[in-house]
Amino acid sequence: MKILSKTRLENVFNKLNETAEVFVPMQRGEQSGFYPWQTFAAGSDKLWLEALNVYLPPKNVVFPQTERMYNIKQEGQDVKIDETYEDSKSRVIFGARACDVKGITCMDDVFLTRGYEDSFYKARRQATTIIANACYAPGIACFCSAMGVKYVDPEGADIIIRDIGDGYVWETITEKGEMLTARIADLLEEREVTLPEPKPFQQDVNYDGVAEKLKGMFEHPLWDKLSQTCQNCGICTYVCPSCYCFDIQVKMYGNEGYRFRCWDSCMYEEYTREAGGGNPRPASKERFRNRFLHKLEFFKERYGHPLCTGCGRCTVVCPAGISIVKIIDAVKEADTDA
Amino acid sequence: MKEITNKIKETATRLFKEGQVDIFMAWTKGDLPFQTKPYFARSVDDVDNIIFDEYSIHNLSGTLLKFRDGQEKIGIVVKGCDSRGVVRILEDNQFQRDRLYIVGVCCPGMKDPLVAMKNYSGFNNKNSAEGIAAKCLNCTTPNPVIYDEIIGEEQPPHLQGERFEQVNALENMSYDERYKFWADTFSTCIRCYACRQVCPACNCRTCIFDEMKPQWVGRENNSTDNMMYHLVKAYHMAGRCIECGECERVCPVNIPLMLINRKLVKDVNELFGSYEAGMKYEEGAKPALSVYNVNDPDNFL
Numbered sequence A: 001m002k003i004l005s006k007t008r009l010e011n012v013f014n015k016l017n018e019t020a021e022v023f024v025p026m027q028r029g030e031q032s033g034f035y036p037w038q039t040f041a042a043g044s045d046k047l048w049l050e051a052l053n054v055y056l057p058p059k060n061v062v063f064p065q066t067e068r069m070y071n072i073k074q075e076g077q078d079v080k081i082d083e084t085y086e087d088s089k090s091r092v093i094f095g096a097r098a099c100d101v102k103g104i105t106c107m108d109d110v111f112l113t114r115g116y117e118d119s120f121y122k123a124r125r126q127a128t129t130i131i132a133n134a135c136y137a138p139g140i141a142c143f144c145s146a147m148g149v150k151y152v153d154p155e156g157a158d159i160i161i162r163d164i165g166d167g168y169v170w171e172t173i174t175e176k177g178e179m180l181t182a183r184i185a186d187l188l189e190e191r192e193v194t195l196p197e198p199k200p201f202q203q204d205v206n207y208d209g210v211a212e213k214l215k216g217m218f219e220h221p222l223w224d225k226l227s228q229t230c231q232n233c234g235i236c237t238y239v240c241p242s243c244y245c246f247d248i249q250v251k252m253y254g255n256e257g258y259r260f261r262c263w264d265s266c267m268y269e270e271y272t273r274e275a276g277g278g279n280p281r282p283a284s285k286e287r288f289r290n291r292f293l294h295k296l297e298f299f300k301e302r303y304g305h306p307l308c309t310g311c312g313r314c315t316v317v318c319p320a321g322i323s324i325v326k327i328i329d330a331v332k333e334a335d336t337d338a
Numbered sequence B: 001m002k003e004i005t006n007k008i009k010e011t012a013t014r015l016f017k018e019g020q021v022d023i024f025m026a027w028t029k030g031d032l033p034f035q036t037k038p039y040f041a042r043s044v045d046d047v048d049n050i051i052f053d054e055y056s057i058h059n060l061s062g063t064l065l066k067f068r069d070g071q072e073k074i075g076i077v078v079k080g081c082d083s084r085g086v087v088r089i090l091e092d093n094q095f096q097r098d099r100l101y102i103v104g105v106c107c108p109g110m111k112d113p114l115v116a117m118k119n120y121s122g123f124n125n126k127n128s129a130e131g132i133a134a135k136c137l138n139c140t141t142p143n144p145v146i147y148d149e150i151i152g153e154e155q156p157p158h159l160q161g162e163r164f165e166q167v168n169a170l171e172n173m174s175y176d177e178r179y180k181f182w183a184d185t186f187s188t189c190i191r192c193y194a195c196r197q198v199c200p201a202c203n204c205r206t207c208i209f210d211e212m213k214p215q216w217v218g219r220e221n222n223s224t225d226n227m228m229y230h231l232v233k234a235y236h237m238a239g240r241c242i243e244c245g246e247c248e249r250v251c252p253v254n255i256p257l258m259l260i261n262r263k264l265v266k267d268v269n270e271l272f273g274s275y276e277a278g279m280k281y282e283e284g285a286k287p288a289l290s291v292y293n294v295n296d297p298d299n300f301l
């Protein structure tokens, strides 16, 4: 087996960093997330591959919160688009968990399939190599396997690493992965190890039949009840590895400016506000319902799997203690005969 | 706490039976020991789910706004900070006093379920201390300032030490240092607007940050727009923030929002004071910056 010793991690990052921007999980001050290795500050940052997971998922690597799309110049009656910003710089995500890799493959479905390819996403995505960090000990909020995610054998990764204490088993999956492995091959060693035994999940979630049942539940009174305490704060959507909603906006300075896209959230009133001022989702309940129907029903209908990857983040950060796990339970238990 | 819970339940039961309320806002227990969360009882049958414990920190007053256009009569349990939120909302004419039945609880100081949840989840940033929450350690008003009935023994202010210590430290920085401090701090804001959504003082029907025509504040996540967001929000909070600390508590990336809010409290006091927002409800009373006075200082203009 190929093994990367933990003592050589930094050498690997440095080597990869020569040709790509390498995003690694770090504790940075009060925050944790995937940050570029070249910004690592030894004193204040802590490299944190051992974390169950970091707080902010790596989705911004392929789908940045703000992304400039093109420049605009107005010349008389004409509008000229004078530069587009498709970004195909090489990037590496090092150590993403299975749920977060799944988040990215969900975005692949959205941005790259069904007849339309989003060129901005595609440019970034094709130039990104994903190294997934297999999970052997799910945390209290994790339920990815219930959502069809293979936590020990992450799908969608180019390389999988497995923590064996003093190092990582290094398993190359795709061609893209092979190219990366070739660059650091001399930093790997060859030795036989036994892999750890995966620990069980700490909570039981059963998603079977939920998408189908939800089809008939748009008007169900349960949404009133469940949404009452939601404050539409949007945290849940911004920390989610798979939420991909965005808005396209423009900034003009006189005759010149640019268009950009930025994350948006179905939790906001403005998200569905129409040009004439009407709003099909005027109140908190409709927005709340949309979030869960999108995650648990619509997405599955269209792409065959849910848009929740079971990472548990939203259940940890919600100020109102709202949990998608409880929503799934409530849907399962709901009486739909009436 | 058991005793307080029982009294709250008794009151809620009575109010429902007498038909005095349609909704009773309090807290209930989640699955994990520290997961206390907001709960709205709708009938006597729901009352048993109500709990008041050391994690009942969530300020319910902001959620009143969800019901501002309705007719429901609402019972609401408030701690000191929450009660000031209620005053704020009444002062801004967002709710009629006679639609509310306010049950005040003298607050011994709370723990933060979000901190506990983050610590146990394995996602945690820093293992923050799990004792009394930061917002409560700075609390000047643990006893409700508005209520129809009150439960518990009056509590002394929990704030120990100098209220504006950190603000003073910031004021003593050089201009460049301070600019760098805030630029660094705001650069990490993810602009989720949770700090606005939980705030009882943020009660505008259409928030300036949601206005599109014209769009006053850009939606890019960069230092200019992030800084604009926080500057504009700060100005809107001057004389209005009741220091409940909810914004800072819920912020998913730990932006020290109370530093800004305390600076505002200090400045409003020095320039227009003495004034503390939401300390007492008088019909028609307006917060310091909502009234014009020819003697208002303008030397900072």
Ligand code: SF4
Pocket: A229, A230, A231, A232, A233, A234, A235, A236, A237, A267, A317, A318, A319, A320, A321, A322
């Ligand atoms: S984090 Fe919780 S309160 Fe905030 S929008 Fe999501 S579900 Fe609602």
Ligand code: SF4
Pocket: A236, A239, A240, A241, A242, A243, A295, A307, A308, A309, A310, A311, A312, A313, A314, A315, A324
């Ligand atoms: S909905 Fe929640 S649990 Fe599911 S992927 Fe998003 S943040 Fe994770």
Ligand code: SF4
Pocket: B057, B079, B080, B081, B082, B107, B108, B109, B110, B135, B136, B137, B139, B140, B141, B142, B143, B158, B244, B245
């Ligand atoms: S801020 Fe004060 S009143 Fe509010 S929960 Fe903390 S101690 Fe209680």
Ligand code: SF4
Pocket: B188, B189, B190, B191, B192, B193, B194, B195, B196, B247, B250, B251, B252, B253, B254, B255, B257
């Ligand atoms: S809650 Fe925090 S991250 Fe969200 S907008 Fe406010 S300061 Fe920014």
Ligand code: SF4
Pocket: B195, B198, B199, B200, B201, B202, B237, B240, B241, B242, B243, B244, B245, B246, B247, B248, B261
């Ligand atoms: S700004 Fe923060 S501390 Fe002030 S009232 Fe709003 S939520 Fe409370």
